[in-house]
Amino acid sequence: MDPNQNAAxxxxxxxxxxxxxxxxxxGWVSLILGVLxxxxxxxxxxGPVGSxxxxxxxxxxxxxxxxxxILAAGTFQAPxxxxxxxxxxxxxxxxxxxxxxxxxxTGVILVAITYPWLLxxxxxxxxxxxxxxxxxxxxxxxxxxxxxxxxxxxxxVVYLGIDLVLGAHMPEGRIEWGGLFAAVTAGGx
Amino acid sequence: MFDLLAEAAALAFTWxxxxxxxxxxxxxxxxxxxxxxxxxxxxxxxxPLTYFWEPLFSIALLMGCWKGSIYGGSITAVLLNAPGTPxxxxxxxxxxxxxxxxxxxxxxxxxxxxxVAGAIFSDVLLLGASGPISSLALKFxxxxxxxxxFFSLVLVAGTxxxxxxxxxxxxxxxxxxxxxxxDPMTAQRxxxxxxxxxxxxxxxxxMLIGLLVLSEVINQIWDGEANEARSAAGPRPLDRSxxxxxxxxxxxxxxxxxxxxxxxxxxxxxxxAITAAxxxxxxxxxxxPHPERFGKGELRGVxxxxxxxxxxxxxxLIPLVTLGIPGSLSVAVIMGAFMVHGVSPGPMLMIEHxxxxxxxxxxxxxxxxxxxxxxxxxxxxxxxxxxxxxRYLFPVIVILCGTGAYSTHQSLFDVKVMVLFAILGxxxxxxxxxxxALLIAFILAPMAEVYIRQALRISRGDVLVxxxxxxxxxxxxxxxxxxxxxxxxxxxxxxxxxxxxPAE
Numbered sequence: 114m115d116p117n118q119n120a121a122x123x124x125x126x127x128x129x130x131x132x133x134x135x136x137x138x139x140g141w142v143s144l145i146l147g148v149l150x151x152x153x154x155x156x157x158x159x160g161p162v163g164s165x166x167x168x169x170x171x172x173x174x175x176x177x178x179x180x181x182x183i184l185a186a187g188t189f190q191a192p193x194x195x196x197x198x199x200x201x202x203x204x205x206x207x208x209x210x211x212x213x214x215x216x217x218x219t220g221v222i223l224v225a226i227t228y229p230w231l232l233x234x235x236x237x238x239x240x241x242x243x244x245x246x247x248x249x250x251x252x253x254x255x256x257x258x259x260x261x262x263x264x265x266x267x268x269x270v271v272y273l274g275i276d277l278v279l280g281a282h283m284p285e286g287r288i289e290w291g292g293l294f295a296a297v298t299a300g301g302x
Numbered sequence: 303m304f305d306l307l308a309e310a311a312a313l314a315f316t317w318x319x320x321x322x323x324x325x326x327x328x329x330x331x332x333x334x335x336x337x338x339x340x341x342x343x344x345x346x347x348x349x350p351l352t353y354f355w356e357p358l359f360s361i362a363l364l365m366g367c368w369k370g371s372i373y374g375g376s377i378t379a380v381l382l383n384a385p386g387t388p389x390x391x392x393x394x395x396x397x398x399x400x401x402x403x404x405x406x407x408x409x410x411x412x413x414x415x416x417x418v419a420g421a422i423f424s425d426v427l428l429l430g431a432s433g434p435i436s437s438l439a440l441k442f443x444x445x446x447x448x449x450x451x452f453f454s455l456v457l458v459a460g461t462x463x464x465x466x467x468x469x470x471x472x473x474x475x476x477x478x479x480x481x482x483x484x485d486p487m488t489a490q491r492x493x494x495x496x497x498x499x500x501x502x503x504x505x506x507x508x509m510l511i512g513l514l515v516l517s518e519v520i521n522q523i524w525d526g527e528a529n530e531a532r533s534a535a536g537p538r539p540l541d542r543s544x545x546x547x548x549x550x551x552x553x554x555x556x557x558x559x560x561x562x563x564x565x566x567x568x569x570x571x572x573x574x575a576i577t578a579a580x581x582x583x584x585x586x587x588x589x590x591p592h593p594e595r596f597g598k599g600e601l602r603g604v605x606x607x608x609x610x611x612x613x614x615x616x617x618x619l620i621p622l623v624t625l626g627i628p629g630s631l632s633v634a635v636i637m638g639a640f641m642v643h644g645v646s647p648g649p650m651l652m653i654e655h656x657x658x659x660x661x662x663x664x665x666x667x668x669x670x671x672x673x674x675x676x677x678x679x680x681x682x683x684x685x686x687x688x689x690x691x692x693r694y695l696f697p698v699i700v701i702l703c704g705t706g707a708y709s710t711h712q713s714l715f716d717v718k719v720m721v722l723f724a725i726l727g728x729x730x731x732x733x734x735x736x737x738x739a740l741l742i743a744f745i746l747a748p749m750a751e752v753y754i755r756q757a758l759r760i761s762r763g764d765v766l767v768x769x770x771x772x773x774x775x776x777x778x779x780x781x782x783x784x785x786x787x788x789x790x791x792x793x794x795x796x797x798x799x800x801x802x803x804p805a806e
Contacts, residue, residue, distance in 0.1 A: 139733050143471045158493045169751045170481045176474030180467055214526035228704050229717040241701050248697030252528045267698050271705050279354040281709040
């Protein structure tokens with residue numbers, strides 16, 4: 114075994130064993146974000162220099178630069194060894210080792226991202242029913258009774274509770290479901 | 303004082319508030335008993351609904367929920383060695399061995415007794431200490447308050463995450479996110495990128511739900527929690543062991559000391575109930591004539607962490623109501639709830655709404671007293687709660703997150719913000735950054751901004767105003783000292799690891 118493989122992480126300041134690569138990544142992302150905010154956003158997006166907002170933004174961006182640089186410094190203290198595979202290979206290896214949980218979580222993120230647009234177009238009831246059923250399927254529920262009934266119960270209870278009892282009107286959607294249904298049935302005839 | 307308490311009692315002790323506390327306790331204890339869900343998540347999900355209710359009723363419900371969730375975590379910790387909340391992890395150390403010995407009921411009753419005792423101790427402390435502290439806080443000017451906030455931010459950076467340095471990065475990110483929106487003084491747009499909805503900044507509730515609830519659900523699914531198989535054996539039936547008066551008397555000293563530790567930890571920003579519970583457990587073990595019994599089913603090992611983690615609740619509210627500074631994640635969520643109802647915590651709150659604040663304290667005491675009413679029946683059904691498959695639970699929570707984010711302002715933009723922060727929170731958790739530090743910084747940074755600007759205006763731009771008074775100078779020095787200490791600690795830990803690593 115290459116002795117550098119074990120020695121490298123321990124030499125890094127402010128990073129814990131086994132987490133050094135993650136710390137370096139966090140460091141670089143913070144550093145780049147801090148520089149980007151300082152160079153691009155503070156001059157264009159925030160008021161005159163010296164105002165409270167600029168001070169606050171500079172504290173935030175400056176902090177990201179300083180603390181990010183301390184973490185990112187680990188890159189130079191632990192140069193990649195021969196035992197260290199290149200980044201591309203590491204990503205490929207991680208992709209190959211993706212388990213069920215990782216795939217499910219990615220699916221849940223995708224459903225979560227589409228949910229606001231589904232709400233906007235389809236309205237609360239169809240969007241929430243479809244999203245909940247999709248999530249159940251994603252998480253491995255195979256019982257059709259659960260997939261059909263659980264979303265119906267949850268969505269109805271939430272709708273009744275929030276829209277009718279609390280008076281917060283849930284989105285109705287842009288699609289005219291009634292008209293669409295009539296058009297489809299008329300087309301069928 | 304008695305007139306004030308009488309006024310507060312008239313406000314607090316209504317049947318609606320009583321109902322709110324009871325519903326909150328039941329919800330909190332039930333959700334807290336389910337591993338993977340915790341009190342903070344429960345409160346974050348409930349806060350948007352309370353927008354439509356009376357402030358005091360809503361706050362009573364949320365306080366009950368918070369208190370209930372801390373006890374709820376111990377039910378499954380004792381019965382199944384699966385702490386429902388992280389705060390209950392120390393309780394499982396002796397609680398589960400007691401259950402295996404056939405004394406599970408006794409352990410749960412001791413946990414309940416210690417929880418109630420610890421919570422009452424802390425709430426009485428809150429009742430007595432908050433008045434004098436807020437009078438002292440009134441002497442703070444903008445410069446002192448700005449430095450106090452910076453000190454708190456650095457202290458809170460240690461919340462969660464694996465290193466203080468990464469906590470500071472999360473804090474700085476929170477500060478930057480807080481800049482988004484209209485300038486409070488000049489109404490100039492800042493980092494809004496011409497998105498009109500961003501004029502008022504990111505909505506706190508949407509952000510809270512995304513960062514704390516949805517991100518946690520995604521994180522648990524990523525870790526494979528949704529695919530956990532149900533135990534074939536099922537829960538073990540509860541025994542009939544009873545807690546005796548002698549056992550309660552024997553644990554009184556431990557409960558008192560743990561309550562003191564918990565109250566102290568709660569009052570310090572950044573030190574939460576988990577640390578308090580383990581510190582309480584350690585003091586009980588060290589002060590015991592039979593430390594070898596701990597970890598094998600010692601009743602005091604259940605009493606100590608439960609008294610400590612419940613004693614955190616009351617004292618954690620001291621910095622919030624007196625200085626307007628949330629010291630922990632749960633308190634930050636509670637502060638969000640206050641703000642939704644137009645109540646701004648801080649020294650002025652104690653002057654302007656003294657009766658309301660004391661009514662809140664009385665409701666906290668009421669929730670301590672009512673906890674056994676909810677907890678005792680829940681012990682019987684607690685075993686069943688853990689059996690709810692997460693593959694059913696998680697999808698429902700995702701939809702509730704979307705509904706919660708939407709319902710407060712009935713804005714789909716808030717749902718998008720919630721999803722954005724859920725992804726950010728998930729990424730932060732994978733990289734062991736602390737979403738809690740980000741959230742607290744997001745809440746505190748706008749206050750810091752206002753104080754900085756006021757101080758600079760008063761001093762006509764002289765930055766030395768931030769170290770001119772002894773109080774401001776003290777907090778400035780303390781902040782620098784805290785920075786230096788955290789760097790030194792990190793460096794030392796790394797050196798120790800290097801030294802202890804065997805050469806290959």
